[in-house]
Amino acid sequence: MPLIVVYNPVCGDRKGAQLTTETVLPLLTSRGLTPDKVAATEHAGHAGTLLLSYINGLTPSERAEGITLILVSGDGTLHEIVNVLHGARTEKDGPIPSLRIVLVPGGTANALHATFFPPSSAAPDAEPTLLASLLAFLSAAPRLAPLTLALTSILPEGTCVVSAVVTSTSLHAAILHDSEALRASVPGIERFKIAAAQNATTWYRARARLLGPVQRYDAASGAFVALAEEHELLGPFAYFLSTVNVDRLEQHFRIAPLQRSLPPPHGTQTMDVLVIRPLRDPSLEGKDGEAEREVFKDRIWGALGGAYQDGAHVHARYANPDGKKDGPVVVEYFRVGGWEWIPEEDDEKAHLLCADGTIFHAQKGGKISSSVLARTAHDLDIAVYA
Numbered sequence: 001m002p003l004i005v006v007y008n009p010v011c012g013d014r015k016g017a018q019l020t021t022e023t024v025l026p027l028l029t030s031r032g033l034t035p036d037k038v039a040a041t042e043h044a045g046h047a048g049t050l051l052l053s054y055i056n057g058l059t060p061s062e063r064a065e066g067i068t069l070i071l072v073s074g075d076g077t078l079h080e081i082v083n084v085l086h087g088a089r090t091e092k093d094g095p096i097p098s099l100r101i102v103l104v105p106g107g108t109a110n111a112l113h114a115t116f117f118p119p120s121s122a123a124p125d126a127e128p129t130l131l132a133s134l135l136a137f138l139s140a141a142p143r144l145a146p147l148t149l150a151l152t153s154i155l156p157e158g159t160c161v162v163s164a165v166v167t168s169t170s171l172h173a174a175i176l177h178d179s180e181a182l183r184a185s186v187p188g189i190e191r192f193k194i195a196a197a198q199n200a201t202t203w204y205r206a207r208a209r210l211l212g213p214v215q216r217y218d219a220a221s222g223a224f225v226a227l228a229e230e231h232e233l234l235g236p237f238a239y240f241l242s243t244v245n246v247d248r249l250e251q252h253f254r255i256a257p258l259q260r261s262l263p264p265p266h267g268t269q270t271m272d273v274l275v276i277r278p279l280r281d282p283s284l285e286g287k288d289g290e291a292e293r294e295v296f297k298d299r300i301w302g303a304l305g306g307a308y309q310d311g312a313h314v315h316a317r318y319a320n321p322d323g324k325k326d327g328p329v330v331v332e333y334f335r336v337g338g339w340e341w342i343p344e345e346d347d348e349k350a351h352l353l354c355a356d357g358t359i360f361h362a363q364k365g366g367k368i369s370s371s372v373l374a375r376t377a378h379d380l381d382i383a384v385y386a
């Protein structure tokens with residue numbers, strides 16, 4: 001099977017080249033493996049085109065075998081690859097070969113790698129193991145985890161993007177959007193905190209339609225419960241985020257814990273959707289003034305803080321008027337086949353979309369539609385050594 005190594009020299013703390021030449025390649029050599037190609041990405045967007053031109057240079061029999069890609073990068077580089085391959089899947093040379101990926105986490109967040117190789121509960125603060133996926137590939141009985149992809153369309157213009165990790169609107173998209181604008185003045189991750197503070201009291205006016213099959217997590221029974229084929233959620237929203245494949249967005253931020261602790265049955269493709277709607281909080285009495293937003297700021301940070309406590313937020317509840325914390329759940333947790341997001345025309349920030357960290361804007365009057373890509377329909381067969 002053709003073997004290619006691709007590394008992003010500028011991802012994370014810029015150790016991709018060193019990690020590749022000093023660790024990955026010597027380990028392959030020690031196991032008698034010589035990659036057919038080793039390449040560095042030379043600019044943003046290069047990873048996908050580089051891999052595609054490698055694929056286009058393969059013989060039909062090599063294509064039929066599928067390829068192994070050792071990818072030394074963060075999630076953003078993988079996102080680029082998936083999108084280029086998805087765009088090329090109907091090219092005249094036939095289907096895209098199946099892709100077996102070895103993830104070597106060189107990025108900042110490395111959500112996929114952190115999901116497949118989470119920190120151990122015995123040593124939660126230990127440095128992540130960088131070679132776990134590579135060692136899985138080299139092992140006698142390697143395990144492959146197929147990736148589910150989400151295809152999101154911005155309508156009516158029809159812009160499409162494929163996500164392998166996260167698709168979001170509301171607070172998460174606003175933070176990613178505003179932190180990008182701060183990149184030049186605040187180069188470190190401090191800019192995410194500033195962006196979060198800027199958006200702390202913003203609510204997003206929109207309607208969301210969850211597309212079937214729709215299930216809601218019932219914290220009391222600890223199980224998903226089937227709902228109607230379509231399920232509508234009225235705003236305002238504070239948080240709306242969906243994930244495929246991952247239970248966390250960084251090593252300790254386990255925002256969608258049920259992706260791992262209550263996974264979908266083998267072979268099914270779904271996304272997990274997490275929603276926070278402020279007006280479910282009984283103490284706000286249905287009001288959405290400045291005072292209520294200020295009060296709710298602490299609620300949402302409190303709830304999201306639970307993601308850093310191994311996903312405890314999925315059990316958080318609002319207080320009832322008697323003060324007991326047995327009111328409605330703060331975070332509504334759904335498992336769905338897709339969703340639509342219809343922002344109110346005059347709410348500019350509700351038109352933002354984040355797909356694996358890339359920001360898009362829906363037009364006024366437009367909407368966003370996201371669905372899992374069934375493997376038969378998208379002709380991409382991508383799996384990760386886990």
Ligand SMILES: Nc1ncnc2c1ncn2[C@@H]1O[C@H](COP(=O)(O)OP(=O)(O)OP(=O)(O)O)[C@@H](O)[C@H]1O
Pocket residue numbers: 008009010011012013041042043044045046073074075076077078080106107108109110111357
């Ligand atoms: N040679 C290069 N010069 C400049 N940018 C590059 C180059 N190669 C890749 N990139 C860009 O680097 C960006 C960040 O890469 P990547 O996502 O791999 O790392 P990260 O952002 O540090 O990690 P993570 O996504 O896990 O937080 C990608 O969007 C990619 O387009």
